[in-house]
Amino acid sequence: MPDILNWFGWCTWDAFYTNVTAQGVKQGLQSLEKGGVSPRFVIIDDGWQSVAMDPVGIACLSDNSANFANRLTHIRENHKFQKNGREGHREDDPAKGLAHVVNEIKGKHQLKYVYVWHAITGYWGGVRPGAAGMEHYGSKMQRPVPSPGVQKNERCDALDSMTANGLGLVNPDRAFSFYDELHSYLASAGIDGVKVDVQNVLETLGAGHGGRVMLARKYQQALEASVARNFPDNGIISCMSHSTDNLYSSKRSAVIRASDDFWPRDPASHTIHVASVAYNTVFLGEFMQPDWDMFHSVHPMAEYHAAARAVGGCAIYVSDKPGSHDFNLLKKLVLPDGSILRAKLPGRPTRDCLFSDPARDGKRLDSQLSTMAGLFLFTKSRLLAESRLMLFSQRSQDMEPERTLRRRWRLQLPRRRLVPGSQEEPHPRPAARNGERRHPGAGRGAPWKGG
DSSP, rough: OOGGBBEEESSSHHGGGGGHHHHHHHHHHHHHHTTTTSEEEEOOOOOOOOEEEEEEOOOOOOTSSSSEEEEEEEEEEEGGGGGTTTTTOOOOOOTTHHHHHHHHHHHHOOOOOEEEETTTBSSTTOOOOTTTOOOGOOOOEEEEOOOOHHHOOOHHHHHHOOOOEEEEOOOGHHHHHHHHHHHHHHHHHTTOOOEEEEEGGGGGGOOTTTTTHHHHHHHHHHHHHHHHHHHHTOOEOOOOOOOOOHHHHHHSEEEEEEEEETTTTTTHHHHHHHHHHHHHHHTTTTSSEEEEEOBOOOTTTTHHHHHHHHHTTTTEEEOOTTOOHHHHTTTTBBBBSSSSBOOOOOOOEGGTTTTOTTSSSSEEEEOOSSOOOEEEEETTTEEEEEOOOOOOOSSSGGHHHHHHHHHHOOOOOOOOOEEEEEEEEEEEEEEOOOOOOOSSSSSSSSSSSOO
16 A cells, blocks of 8 residues: 555645646645644646647636646646746756755655656647657547447536547557656656546547457556556556446556545535545445545535545545645644554445435435444535544453444444554545536546546
């Protein structure tokens, strides 16, 4: 398991979206540190790469500033992450690229890990065919072919853009070369892992490549081989990857997003978000560590999301804007050294509510955890009752609270001990509201199969 699971983190996405800059990253870390809650890992999300739209492309700007028509034009960072970078100018000295940013933030803020985002195809629109320095990847234009069922269930802005503009797909036989060159550059700059998004798009691109299963298998094998070679801590978070093609082809990836995004401006999304993770974990939690996504500590549903993550056995990270933090809440989740108390096993629903709909039925959702118990109530997008956290010791004299809890909540809690995470042993998105344009991920959730 990647060690980031044991530490508190911060992601740049909802703080900046694609407008993230090196200076913004520094401001975010300084802001959290000033309040006494220091992240030990950071994810630099979408916005650091060198991307551009084709001259004849049709722009598709989402409500969070991602342009799905953009394609990757170079494996290195854009000018915002270069020392004294200027738009339109490329700095060839690697020491003045991402490396100078990573070295500074790791040195000043005691960061243990820095991850960056990229799509499994490079970017939303893929890799630009014939782009200077990337010709050897053999990228060719393809147009995704979505199934009628997917289109009927939920139209997707990202997929519509890829269908209209095409996607520059790296030759599957050269996918390892692409990933290895990208990841080796990132590793040389001090990057420790990657958040790999848009994985489900592969199932729409199988024509001419032996079908979607063969295509996903080649890409996943190449991706995992590169991660193993360049990020020894198995540094990868898989996103939008719930298709069986991806799941069954993944042999090493350990952390997987288990739901759609945290949508800070959609009040209807929050109960569905938490319920989706809990129920998806019944399956995913058997062979991967589900990731609950980021959240805002200053938000009407902040305590709700915080409680869910506290009992989820997952990484805990926020996407607060600099200067916008609830440190009282964060200090309930994060220990002074930046580590977290993390359950050894993912949180799952109990048997008596496996076939219920806790997001809509007005009844409570009992969550079974390996070392904590949380009682959540879902009704009309609001938390109506408490989340109770209980720590248990392996000593027999400390087991009475657990026995009482079993009788009261009918939970089946394994008798395991909660230890600080740093010492742990291995082991339908709602419809758009008020005219809001929704899309599946912007790096974070699944457009077609929920993840």
